[in-house]
Amino acid sequence: MQGKMKALVKTEPAPGLTMKEVDIPAIGPDDALVKVKATSICGTDYHIYAWDESFQERIKPPLIAGHEFSGEVLEVGENVDIVKPGDMVSAETHIVCHTCHQCRTGQMHTCINTTIIGVDVDGCFAEYVSIPAYNLWVNDPGLDLSVASAMEPLGNAVQTALAGPVAAQSIAVTGAGPIGLMCIPLLKMCGAQKIIVTEVNAYRLNLARKLGADIAINPAEEDPVAIAKEATGGLGVDGVLEMSGAPAAIDQGVKMLRPGGRMSALGVPSKRGVTLDFGDDIVFPAITIEGIAGRKMWETWYQTDGLLKAGLDISPILTHEMPMEDFERGMELMASGDCGKVVLIP
Ligand code: NAD
Ligand code: ZN
Numbered sequence: 001m002q003g004k005m006k007a008l009v010k011t012e013p014a015p016g017l018t019m020k021e022v023d024i025p026a027i028g029p030d031d032a033l034v035k036v037k038a039t040s041i042c043g044t045d046y047h048i049y050a051w052d053e054s055f056q057e058r059i060k061p062p063l064i065a066g067h068e069f070s071g072e073v074l075e076v077g078e079n080v081d082i083v084k085p086g087d088m089v090s091a092e093t094h095i096v097c098h099t100c101h102q103c104r105t106g107q108m109h110t111c112i113n114t115t116i117i118g119v120d121v122d123g124c125f126a127e128y129v130s131i132p133a134y135n136l137w138v139n140d141p142g143l144d145l146s147v148a149s150a151m152e153p154l155g156n157a158v159q160t161a162l163a164g165p166v167a168a169q170s171i172a173v174t175g176a177g178p179i180g181l182m183c184i185p186l187l188k189m190c191g192a193q194k195i196i197v198t199e200v201n202a203y204r205l206n207l208a209r210k211l212g213a214d215i216a217i218n219p220a221e222e223d224p225v226a227i228a229k230e231a232t233g234g235l236g237v238d239g240v241l242e243m244s245g246a247p248a249a250i251d252q253g254v255k256m257l258r259p260g261g262r263m264s265a266l267g268v269p270s271k272r273g274v275t276l277d278f279g280d281d282i283v284f285p286a287i288t289i290e291g292i293a294g295r296k297m298w299e300t301w302y303q304t305d306g307l308l309k310a311g312l313d314i315s316p317i318l319t320h321e322m323p324m325e326d327f328e329r330g331m332e333l334m335a336s337g338d339c340g341k342v343v344l345i346p
Contacts, residue, residue, distance in 0.1 A: 001033060001075055006346065007064045007126035008327055015051040017065055017125070019325060025122060025130035029079045032133040034071040034089060038149035039124050039324070041342045042068055043177070046334040048119070054270070058119065066125030066344075067093040067118035070139070070148030080133040088143065089136040090151035091124075092301065093117050094294050108297040125324065127346045137301050143308065146318050146343045150178075151304060153341070154314060155295035156266055157182035158304045160241050163290055164262040167191035170237040172228055173213075174253045175244025175267055176204040178341045181317045183241050184211040189312055196231060196256075198224045198249060201337040211316060219252060228256040242267045247274040251281075259285040266292045318343055 005024045008017040027033045073087040096111035103111050117123045139148050157179050171192050173180045176199035197213040199205045208216045217224045236258035245267030319340035333339040
């Protein structure tokens with residue numbers, strides 16, 4: 001399709017994004033052109049917007065930012081048969097190579113040649129996006145478009161939560177950003193016995209309570225390890241979902257666990273180096289720490305889709321929705337932390 005569209009572009013290696021008219025992207029034989037209906041802001045987008053040091057080497061302007069979206073397929077390339085015009089879709093944002101060791105052994109979510117839309121190639125803060133059709137997930141036509149735009153981070157929550165047992169378990173979630181918050185209704189639905197949440201931001205702590213966390217702790221005010229131990233008869237929790245990347249929370253997380261428990265770690269520390277008591281907190285209590293990357297392709301997507309069909313409701317976590325033109329207000333909300341997911345409508 002030829003023509004122009006509005007997009008949020010990183011035009012130069014400096015803070016900010018610029019709303020611009022650009023060409024509607026061309027599609028290759030294996031791609032689909034999607035009309036973006038809703039796109040949600042991820043922490044990564046905020047870091048790219050703010051031009052954090054960690055992204056300065058990787059991002060090559062000009063680049064259209066954004067990777068979480070829902071939309072409608074408009075056109076497909078000549079080789080495409082897995083989606084068709086009219087399909088309502090969300091997308092796996094990791095474009096994998098299909099040929100590396102990881103891809104060939106069923107671990108595509110850790111492909112060593114991964115490129116990410118809105119990071120390495122043009123993304124979805126735009127009216128249209130071109131993406132390999134393989135990356136699309138077809139939703140029920142009735143699925144709310146904002147919820148569908150958050151399928152990708154919801155998949156992070158699902159992969160992390162379901163990396164170990166949940167039913168009848170006591171689980172701590174360290175960090176109640178949008179993904180940590182999504183874990184709360186998910187854990188409840190999957191039959192967790194007790195959900196303990198730690199978070200330093202009052203708005204998010206409050207939202208965690210509203211979503212049904214049994215105990216919500218601000219670690220700046222109370223000792224989460226003592227509270228988690230007390231709530232579990234002195235033993236410690238069965239599982240920790242690490243959703244903050246904060247070194248202090250990771251340390252508290254391993255200390256909150258009972259011997260033999262599991263920490264599933266999604267949060268990414270902003271700097272190298274996390275100090276843990278490797279002997280007393282990991283080796284002797286024989287805990288398991290598992291890193292969680294992206295979403296398993298496509299197991300996590302089937303699980304996420306199935307949980308939504310079974311009634312999982314993440315809509316209270318989509319706290320703000322605004323026209324794409326208002327992205328600067330959305331980015332300010334992300335900076336303050338006084339929000340769940342912020343959704344932009346192109
Ligand atoms: P986020 O940054 O919005 O959430 C992190 C939350 O942790 C914030 O609300 C913050 O206030 C809270 N926090 C900070 N210090 C804390 C502490 N000491 N104790 C408790 N909470 C604390 O991010 P998000 O979008 O919800 O994502 C969660 C994490 O997962 C982030 O670290 C993100 O980078 C990471 N992530 C990883 C993957 C992956 O593939 N591994 C994918 C997406 C996101
Ligand atoms: Zn690969």
